[in-house]
Amino acid sequence: MNRLGAIALGAATILAIVAPFFLRRYGIYLISMWAVLTIAAIGLNLTLGYAGQVSLAQGAFVGIGAYTVALLTQAGWPYPVAFVCAGALCFAIGWLLGYPALRVQHHYLAFVTLAFTTLVFLLLRNEEWLTNGIYGITGTARPVLFGWSTGSALDFYFFCLGMLALLAAATWWMLRSPWGRAFLALRENPLRALSLGLDTRRYTLMAFALGSSLGGMAGALYAPLVQFIEPNSFSLGMSFNLLLMVIVGGSGYFFGPFIGALVAVLLPEWTRFTEGYYLLLYAALVMALMAFCPSGLLGLVERVSKAMTRRAPPPSDLRAEGTSP
Amino acid sequence: MSAVLEVSNLRKSFGGISAVNDVSFDVREGEILGIIGPNGSGKSTLFNCVLGQLLPNAGEIRVDGKPTTGMRPCDLNRLGVSRTFQLLQVFPQLSVRDNLILAGQEHRGSMLSRLFGKSDAGLGDAARKMIDFFQLSHLSHEQAGALSYGQQKLLDAAMAFMAGPRLVLLDEPAGGVNLTMLAHLRERLRAYHAERHATFVVIEHQMEFVMALCTRVLVLAEGRIIAQGAPQDIRRNPTVIEAYLGGQSA
Numbered sequence: 125m126n127r128l129g130a131i132a133l134g135a136a137t138i139l140a141i142v143a144p145f146f147l148r149r150y151g152i153y154l155i156s157m158w159a160v161l162t163i164a165a166i167g168l169n170l171t172l173g174y175a176g177q178v179s180l181a182q183g184a185f186v187g188i189g190a191y192t193v194a195l196l197t198q199a200g201w202p203y204p205v206a207f208v209c210a211g212a213l214c215f216a217i218g219w220l221l222g223y224p225a226l227r228v229q230h231h232y233l234a235f236v237t238l239a240f241t242t243l244v245f246l247l248l249r250n251e252e253w254l255t256n257g258i259y260g261i262t263g264t265a266r267p268v269l270f271g272w273s274t275g276s277a278l279d280f281y282f283f284c285l286g287m288l289a290l291l292a293a294a295t296w297w298m299l300r301s302p303w304g305r306a307f308l309a310l311r312e313n314p315l316r317a318l319s320l321g322l323d324t325r326r327y328t329l330m331a332f333a334l335g336s337s338l339g340g341m342a343g344a345l346y347a348p349l350v351q352f353i354e355p356n357s358f359s360l361g362m363s364f365n366l367l368l369m370v371i372v373g374g375s376g377y378f379f380g381p382f383i384g385a386l387v388a389v390l391l392p393e394w395t396r397f398t399e400g401y402y403l404l405l406y407a408a409l410v411m412a413l414m415a416f417c418p419s420g421l422l423g424l425v426e427r428v429s430k431a432m433t434r435r436a437p438p439p440s441d442l443r444a445e446g447t448s449p
Numbered sequence: 450m451s452a453v454l455e456v457s458n459l460r461k462s463f464g465g466i467s468a469v470n471d472v473s474f475d476v477r478e479g480e481i482l483g484i485i486g487p488n489g490s491g492k493s494t495l496f497n498c499v500l501g502q503l504l505p506n507a508g509e510i511r512v513d514g515k516p517t518t519g520m521r522p523c524d525l526n527r528l529g530v531s532r533t534f535q536l537l538q539v540f541p542q543l544s545v546r547d548n549l550i551l552a553g554q555e556h557r558g559s560m561l562s563r564l565f566g567k568s569d570a571g572l573g574d575a576a577r578k579m580i581d582f583f584q585l586s587h588l589s590h591e592q593a594g595a596l597s598y599g600q601q602k603l604l605d606a607a608m609a610f611m612a613g614p615r616l617v618l619l620d621e622p623a624g625g626v627n628l629t630m631l632a633h634l635r636e637r638l639r640a641y642h643a644e645r646h647a648t649f650v651v652i653e654h655q656m657e658f659v660m661a662l663c664t665r666v667l668v669l670a671e672g673r674i675i676a677q678g679a680p681q682d683i684r685r686n687p688t689v690i691e692a693y694l695g696g697q698s699a
Binding site for chain 2: 298300301302303305306308309312313315316317318319320321322323324326
């Protein structure tokens with residue numbers, strides 16, 4: 125990360141800590157939702173952006189995580205245990221969902237994962253004995269951790285922000301390990317990766333499992349945040365929304381999901397002044413963004429930064445030597 | 450000298466077309482074997498069978514005496530068999546250094562230990578030495594996709610050597626490379642061979658490159674071996690001249 129990036133990260137962190145003190149209850153709810161959905165988008169970015177595996181199932185994993193936490197905490201399990209169970213269950217299901225990815229790719233894989241999302245939606249809606257069907261589950265309690273109650277909107281926001289920081293740091297650390305390099309190899313050239321000894325099968329499954337697990341953990345925060353979950357929240361709409369966050373922010377850029385989630389959560393609110401037209405305006409803005417900047421907002425930043433570097437006059441020693449073969 | 454690679458009675462057909470027909474040969478330790486033949490003679494199919502990308506219909510392949518027929522390419526690589534591809538196969542978004550570390554990292558420990566190990570898998574020094582050896586030092590931190598075609602070919606070859614393989618199969622390494630870079634590539638391959646006593650199998654159309662680099666040449670035509678021997682003998686072999694060179698001396 126260069127100096128400018130470090131300054132931007134520091135400023136964004138300070139803003140994330142200070143902002144809720146200047147917001148009303150709904151504003152705090154929105155930035156809490158941003159933190160939760162960013163975690164899910166980081167998971168999808170890992171699967172799609174880094175490992176190159178198309179997935180339209182991330183919303184379903186958020187749903188599985190949310191229902192796991194809601195059901196287990198209502199059964200009297202402590203929240204931290206339920207949280208870990210949500211992540212572990214989604215890891216296992218994500219691993220199994222990765223198997224089709226060993227056989228099909230691109231839009232075929234998108235359809236497989238789309239079918240999985242529909243399947244999860246139908247299960248959540250129809251298995252009333254477990255999920256309470258269309259009536260959903262209300263009142264998932266916010267946790268008390270080491271004597272700290274996260275019951276208020278402000279406290280729960282800081283809990284979500286802390287979890288986002290923790291999971292983002294863990295993902296960053298993993299992506300800087302040889303696994304991160306292997307995931308990129310999987311995306312860029314699986315044939316060559318295989319010939320260099322990479323077990324592409326295992327890395328593909330791992331990419332799905334880890335991404336899904338992050339989706340499940342986001343769901344485990346989603347349930348106590350909204351305190352009412354029902355199947356429609358986790359239908360294809362959420363999966364598309366998460367995909368939008370990854371693409372808009374910049375697929376394969378670590379901070380892409382942070383920016384993408386900010387756009388997807390806040391842009392509809394900012395365009396509300398148009399009243400009935402706000403969704404139309406939102407859609408038009410997203411289409412324009414994709415048309416002019418298909419690599420996402422961070423892709424645009426990188427392009428501008430490179431263009432500016434090229435324009436800057438090179439130091440005299442480099443000009444004299446050159447680097448061409 | 451022991452055989453690193455043994456191919457016995459290998460057959461591979463696609464529908465009614467026999468691409469490789471009862472081919473047997475071996476490659477001894479430290480040898481540079483060239484495989485030549487006209488287009489459609491079965492060279493690439495033979496390579497792909499040896500490298501686990503195609504399953505042969507019959508026959509057996511052994512590496513260091515161990516049966517490897519049908520083994521997955523990643524398992525073969527971990528056994529010490531490395532390769533380059535006819536078309537460039539580097540990772541364009543990764544730096545030159547990261548391409549090389551990637552080429553060696555899967556040989557270090559288990560998948561789990563790599564997660565908790567060093568970011569460069571302990572290969573930083575080895576990568577630097579390989580970069581220096583292939584004279585790419587000034588490009589170490591450049592993205593591979595930004596390199597010239599010839600430089601990418603060098604990187605491709607360097608990646609094949611990164612894990613210290615027992616056997617390297619080079620698929621048309623000279624393809625599309627200009628004469629200056631070709632001489633450089635040949636010189637680097639020779640130097641690597643001299644230094645490490647590595648074993649190579651080279652498929653190549655560029656006859657001068659094969660004749661200058663290889664210690665033995667095997668000629669395929671219509672899926673069969675029609676001749677094998679020292680490069681100077683192959684040049685004069687009437688069967689080869691007839692089948693491969695179309696009746697004219699090279």
